[in-house]
Amino acid sequence: MSARKRISAEQRKQERKEVSFAVLKNVPSSPRKMRYVADMVRGMEVFKALGVLKFSNKEASGKVEKLLLSAIANWEQKNERKAETGELYIKTISVDEGATLKRLRPAPQGRGYRIRKRSNHVTIVVDTFKKEEQEQN
Template sequence: MEAVARLRNNPTSPRKMRLLADLVRGMDVEIALNTLKFSTKHPSVPLEKLLLSAIANWKMKNEGEDVASANLYVKTIFVDGGRSLKRMRPAPQGRAYRVRKRSNHVTIIVDSRNAINA
């Protein structure tokens, strides 16, 4: 049985978050957690917390089952663009440049490999 976790309005551009999402897609949960823990990219911290939340949601749905014996993996992960905060930055000769501070929404789904074979 799969479990879902969502992260909304994370103040990182979607492009930067997609680099990490592509890295952990399809991995076993333990390997994905280690990959995110030791990644040097700054979006790896909220993505690691989101993965831990998805694992906790899976534990709540499947009472009595162990994570290690269930062989959990990252079934689906995708990143959508969130709202953009528009700010103005001073420019030469009295002009102004628009700065778009982007955000994103991340959805992650974990599932056990045993459910596929059964």
């Protein structure tokens, strides 16, 4: 690895240490369905988002709720204290397309219809409100 690449890699690694996040990979539902749930909670305070996810009828909301709890736990582990109400918010939540399993379903007259079983990857980054206010001042 060249010196320039090593420096930028170390810089990225240092930036990731300051941010608390959680990643869920290979969720067996389409990215479109998961993005609908992600859009509901984007930018919300985390405990309010947990309430929204808990009472949502979507199947994907249960998985996002569990992932959000993991991100909160990661933040608490890094900062060595419990998160208080109104302190954390969802900075970014992104849903990326995962691997697609391609299957064939029998169809009339000897044909086969293609079925695409999609999957997705979800990433949640949580941050404190106070840190954002300090950067703006």
